[in-house]
Amino acid sequence: MSSDPQSVAEHAQTAAQALRSAADAAQNYADQMAATAHAVSGGAIDPFIFRLAIFVLAVFVGYYVVWSVTPALHTPLMSVTNAISSVIVVGALLAVGVDLVNSEGSGWAQAFGFFALILASVNIFGGFLVTERMLAMYKKKG
Structure with missing residues (x-):
């Protein structure tokens, strides 16, 4: 990898664009899952509650992952x-x-x-x- 500032900046910009597209894809996936859960349940599951449940599950998974390192x-x-x-x-x-x-x-x-x-x-x-x-x-x- 070249160490000149222009190639480093281009590499960083490419990485930032890839991360942005991955974040957008993850957000779209979460939105689709929330909308699907809302539609399947006939409107009984609020999208906020669905996202809150994902957050709570992520906390538990993160806790067990970190303590097993x-x-x-x-x-x-x-x-x-x-x-x-x-x-x-x-x-x-x-x-x-x-x-x-x-x-x-x-x-x-x-x-x-x-x-x-x-x-x-x-x-x-x-x-x-x-x-x-x-x-x-x-x-x-x-």
Whole structure:
């Protein structure tokens, strides 16, 4: 891979476009599943409840996946978690600044954005502390 800035920028832009299309496909799939569940149940399942159920299931799956990780894989996993939290911080900052774009409903967006900013910042800081502690386990005692 070439290290000139133009090829790196093109590679990053290609990766960003691929991630955006994957996110759009996942959102479309979730919307289709919610609409299908709503239609199959005759309108008895609200799409919000369906998405909430998916979120709750994801929390449980994430909990069991994280606690079954071996200690050797913990540091790379924390690095990925910190990267995800960094993206959440960017989104939270955008939500906090929504008042500059749209005044309707911006109070709720700012409140949730600030809450997300606090939680993601705590997650990043704690992740670095835990990662440092895990790496200290592998240092030779001298």
